Amino acid sequence: MLMVTSRETKRWVLPKGNLVTGLSPHASAAHEAEEEAGVIGAACPTKIGSYAYRKKLRNGASLMVEVDVFPIAVTKELDEWEEQDERERRWFSLADAANAVNEPDLGDLLRSFRSSDIVRSGMRLANAREITQGFRMFHWFQALLPKQGNFFGLFEAHAVTLIAGSDALARLLQGGSGMADHIMEIIEREHQADDITREVLVTVRRTFLTPFDRSAITSLIGAMDDSIDQMQQTAGAISLYEVTEFEQEMKDMAAIIVDAARLIAEALPLLRNIHANATRLHELTERLVRMEGQADEIHAAGLKAAFKAHGKTNTLQFIVAREIYSHLEKVVDRFEDVANEIDGLVIDHA
Structure with a gap:
């Protein structure tokens, strides 16, 4: 499981973002993965689940956001990408990834994405x-x-x-x-x-x-x-x-x-x-x-x-x-x- 750090708190998260105009949800997920983690791959249109977390906005508000999660089979890791100077990326085992995140629902979701x-x-x-x-x-x-x-x-x-x-x-x-x-x-x-x-x-x-x-x-x-x-x-x-x-x-x-x-x-x-x-x-x-x-x-x-x-x-x-x-x-x-x-x-x- 590939994880990246958030910009401000530097906690481990999945690459994610808002829907991109003109793109489907899974294509938007692939876009965010390339932009934030520098990876390209095959994004499955069927989501594996959702989780919610509280996001702090620039204006000081703290709102609940629901995130749909899509699996992407990585076929290429880029040496250079848009946010490489703002984030760290790292491959984790599924268990370590689940333990690394702060959001309990996301941790449960990662544990359910089993790898035999x-x-x-x-x-x-x-x-x-x-x-x-x-x-x-x-x-x-x-x-x-x-x-x-x-x-x-x-x-x-x-x-x-x-x-x-x-x-x-x-x-x-x-x-x-x-x-x-x-x-x-x-x-x-x-x-x-x-x-x-x-x-x-x-x-x-x-x-x-x-x-x-x-x-x-x-x-x-x-x-x-x-x-x-x-x-x-x-x-x-x-x-x-x-x-x-x-x-x-x-x-x-x-x-x-x-x-x-x-x-x-x-x-x-x-x-x-x-x-x-x-x-x-x-x-x-x-x-x-x-x-x-x-x-x-x-x-x-x-x-x-x-x-x-x-x-x-x-x-x-x-x-x-x-x-x-x-x-x-x-x-x-x-x-x-x-x-x-x-x-x-x-x-x-x-």
């Missing part, structure tokens, strides 16, 4: 060699427990590919000179996900005892694999049509994909004890469903804007934009499928 071990390991698994090493550990563990299989470890390993693939997709839709590298990473992550999916299917066939019904296991890993398959198809369309600039609605959908991957990566380890974690699992899947609905709205708005801009004057450009929007929407839809599979497991086992 698999999310953190996703940031560490940066190349195929480390993934391969992880497979060696899975095979070793399976040798010790041949009757049960390591389904949970495989689910969580697949979540690593979802996080990495969604991050690469968000960077891809930022444009710039590194697009080819981001496309290649998505392809590599999809191949890694395929390897994990095959491992799950083989393990289902050779395992006597499984934690859930066999069809539930294959349906869950299948829905997860469909998600990253759609990411690859999105990248493939961008590469095929040599698209280098992207509408804000496309970037917003990519930001939703990033946050959806994070939520799924948090949910999967909780399946190890469904009964104890049923409430949190329901919260996560409910949020995923809401995000899918918001992605549908953004998709419709983006298509309409693209048609007005290019439908009559540049039909080919509109068709290309429509295909990219379609792929992005399907990624979010597949994440909703994962949420539904998890909900089914909660209903059956909690």
Whole structure:
């Protein structure tokens, strides 16, 4: 969690500010993050919550202000930014960030924005060699427990590919000179996900005892694999049509994909004890469903804007934009499928 100090009291706060004229709330949040903290990234249109605090105005008044908080997946840290001489910025763990702020409601909100071990390991698994090493550990563990299989470890390993693939997709839709590298990473992550999916299917066939019904296991890993398959198809369309600039609605959908991957990566380890974690699992899947609905709205708005801009004057450009929007929407839809599979497991086992 990236925090900055306030100008006057130098206490640790989130980058924040008033709504920017002409910008949506999440775009305003991204604007403030760049201005105050010098970071650029994919801002998810779905807020994670709100908190209130008392703000002292220049005229001496002290008024309550409500702040909506949006998650931003940082893709670039600037060396120079507008308020660098006025504030300090620092990365905190979630627990340290919650303890560093003065506002109790904000502290509670930060604690609710959970990061599981698999999310953190996703940031560490940066190349195929480390993934391969992880497979060696899975095979070793399976040798010790041949009757049960390591389904949970495989689910969580697949979540690593979802996080990495969604991050690469968000960077891809930022444009710039590194697009080819981001496309290649998505392809590599999809191949890694395929390897994990095959491992799950083989393990289902050779395992006597499984934690859930066999069809539930294959349906869950299948829905997860469909998600990253759609990411690859999105990248493939961008590469095929040599698209280098992207509408804000496309970037917003990519930001939703990033946050959806994070939520799924948090949910999967909780399946190890469904009964104890049923409430949190329901919260996560409910949020995923809401995000899918918001992605549908953004998709419709983006298509309409693209048609007005290019439908009559540049039909080919509109068709290309429509295909990219379609792929992005399907990624979010597949994440909703994962949420539904998890909900089914909660209903059956909690």
